[in-house]
Every structure is written in C-alpha cells, then in structure tokens.
Amino acid sequence: MPRRFRQDAVKLPNGLEMHYHEWPGQQPTLIFLHPSLGYGRMWEFMAEAMGDRFHIYAPDQRGHGRTDKVDGDYSAQEYAEDLAIFMQELGIDRAVLVGHSLGGRVAQVFAARYPQRVSALGLIAGPHLSNFYGTRDSARSVLEGAYGTISHPDEFGSKEEAYAFMRPIKPFTHDPDAALHHRIEHNYVHTDDGRLIPRYDKIRVAQGLAHLSYNLRPYAARVECPVLILRASLGAALTREQADEIARFWRNAHVVDVEGHYALQLENPAGAAKAITTFLSNAGVL
Template structure:
C-alpha cells in the first residue's frame, strides 16, 4: 500500500500511466476510488497521481483542526517526496479549493488548473444554512459516510474537513493565480450553482475559461467524459503552448 510521510501525516496515493503529471484531488470525505472511471482515460496520456486528502480515505486523520491551505501544503509535500516539480492540478468540489490554494501559494508548481464543480467559497443562504446544520448533526452517525467513500472518514475527521471547506474563501487572492485555468461546472448544480458563485470564480482568475455542462454537482460520476473531454483538450492546449 503506497503511503508517504508528508508533514505530520502518512498520505495514501496511487500513480497510473506515464507522461506529463496530473494530480487528482477529490471532494470532501471522498477517497481516490471516486476517480476509478477517470483514471483509466487520463492515464493513457498522463502520469496520474491520485491521493487521499488528510482526514479521508487511507490517509491519516489527525485530531487537529484542518484548513484548505494545510491540505494544499500536504499535496505539494507529496509532490516533493515523489520528485514531481510541476503538474496539472485537477480538483473537484473541495478539491478545487485545494487546487486554488496550491496555485496561489505555490504558483511555480502548477502547469494548469482544472477546477471542477468549483467555487471560491461556499454559497450561503437560509436554506443552505439549515442544510449545513442538518449535515453536521447527521455526521455523528458513523454509517452516514458508507455510501460516499470506499474508505469512509471518521465522524471526527469528516467534521474537520467540513469546517475547513466551509471556512475557505479565496476571492481576495484569485487575482494572484497565473496558471492557465479552466472551470467545468454543472448547469443544475444545487451546491455550487451557476450564476453568482461560478461567475465570481471565473471573473476573479485572470484569463479563466468556463465550460458549463448540463448536469448536477455529480455529473462526472454519471458520465466522466463530460469532465475528461474538456479537461484533456484544455491541458493539451496548455502543453502545446509550452512546447511550441
């Protein structure tokens, strides 16, 4: 089982394929098995590094507060340990926030950003506030996560991730992102939503490209090529510009 000591944790990861590296960062509470339909397609052209974030999957779950920036540091620490100087970064949902934090804090490490079902912050409303409170209550049930992940988080580590996810807000720093960026969001996404939260991410990142796909927050689970096709085309364009 591939584990690597990074900072204060042992991180679980897998590498598939050869070529330019791409790092896959999953959403909240998810382990890398959520990429099982994405990895085979990407690994035909890329060296795919998929990882479990702190608090999820087979990575350690320390009982301390987590932040998105901390998870960005973990990811770059894993890159260092594996000898990866620079990579495309594909982050989904909470993973997209980690990807943003990497691009802001470690710009030289990012070839391009693929931000999937992404926003700069958690959208807020009275209804969503009630859903947040309901979710925090249900997280006390250890079986709540069984259908979310093959290797579920503990209730404590899930709450640590949840609080980190809710606290993150990159709006002030988006203008510092210099990596070529594509945002691939869903038209029926009730979590991120088209409109305000997608728009502020697109307008905040210089030169960001937006692709809206017909579907919910989970459209890539239903048809991974709705994510893979625009992501691969964009990364190939970036690679072509850098070698041309």
C-alpha cells in the same frame, strides 16, 4: 480493460502517512484531489477516460481513505501544505491540479501559494459560492452541513444498509449505481461479519466542511496559471451566470459546461476528461 494502477503510501516529514493511487503515463503530471467524504480511487473512472496521455496521482487526503487522521485544523491551507510535501517527496516539480469541492479549495490555495508548481487548475463542478460570497444564509448552510456530517452513522450492518443510506443523500443522489457501489467497495472497511466502517473520519471531515465559508478571493487573485471551471450543467449549485461572475476573480479562467449534476468524475467521467484535455491543449500545456 481497466487501466492499470498501483497503490502506495509515503511518510511525509510532517508525520502524515499519505496513501495514494498512481496511473503511470506520459507527461504532464496530473493530480486529482477528491471532495469531502471522498477517497483517491474515486477518480478511477476519470483516469481510465483520460488514457495514458497523463501521469496521474490521486491521494487520499488527511482524514480520508487510508491516510492518517491526525490532529490539525483541516483547513484548505493545511491540506495544501500536505500536497506540497507530497509532491516534494515523490519528486513532482510541477503538475496540473484538478479538484472537486474540498479538493478544489485545496487546489486554489496551493496554486496561489506555489504558482511555479502548477501548470493549470481544474475545478470540478465549479467552486463553492460560499467561498466567494460569504452571506449569512451560506454560513448557516455550511454549519448545518458540517453538523449533518457529524451525525453520519459510525458503521453499517451490511452493504445494502450503506446503499440505502447513501442513495437519497445529496449530492450523491445522481451518482450512477456503479459509482455508489464503488464508494461502498472502496471507501469502507469491510469486516468479516459483514459490517462496513467508513474509512473517513466524520469529525475531521466536518472540520474541513466548516471552511466552506472561508474567503478564497485573495487566493484567486494570486493564481498565475490558466483555470478551468467545469460547471455541472444539470446541477443547481452553480448557474452559468454565477460561474461566469466567479471566473472574473482569476486572471485567466474559462467556464465549460459538462453534463451532470455534481460529481462529474463519477456521473460523466468521459465528458469531464474531454473538457480537461481540450482545455489543456488550448492552454498550451499539452
């Protein structure tokens, strides 16, 4: 039986109405932060795999899901401030942060700015190389990715059309069919005439993607909590050698290989959940 959860929204003092999913459970509190083009409920499989050992929150970040698409620069710093206010409004003093891609950048910045509020940090599929080694080639790739996102369709005529668009696009190529259908069901508005309209704002997403070349080394140096880098062992984005090298930018970081290509929370939620739980136990957080 799927683990029960509730959906709600909170109006933040900065004017943003943030939608979130909550899976009640024991302590510690764990906050999942989705990637660009993602949504809070995409962590549903992970929440089920982790059982009620944690009290889990998964917000739709600004520009995504049912949360407002307000004006702003959509940098990791701005997202991190949203998270700080979100935690304050919900009375969350301290949490384990687990982020993927955009969510990982937000978690890294938040952990540096608010070290007393983070007990551990998990980075799904590892951090992006472009945030630590700003080469010309990586900058070109970042800008091309942002431009490609702007070119995404504004709507699809049917579920089948949406599926045909998503199936060949990296990094979604290796999503199981169940995960792709989950995206289609929960990341789009379904109209009465069968059309699907993305819940994310592709322009705002592209703004955020442009920050993939922002230097996060200074933030890593300020993080005080233990850090887990979950490397997707079958993916090409981060080799084991690269992951080990990046881990040295933190005071206390560990690399664990989890079978998968990229979106481990969808490809291998049980493996990712086990790696996180083991890491938190060894770090004394549990």
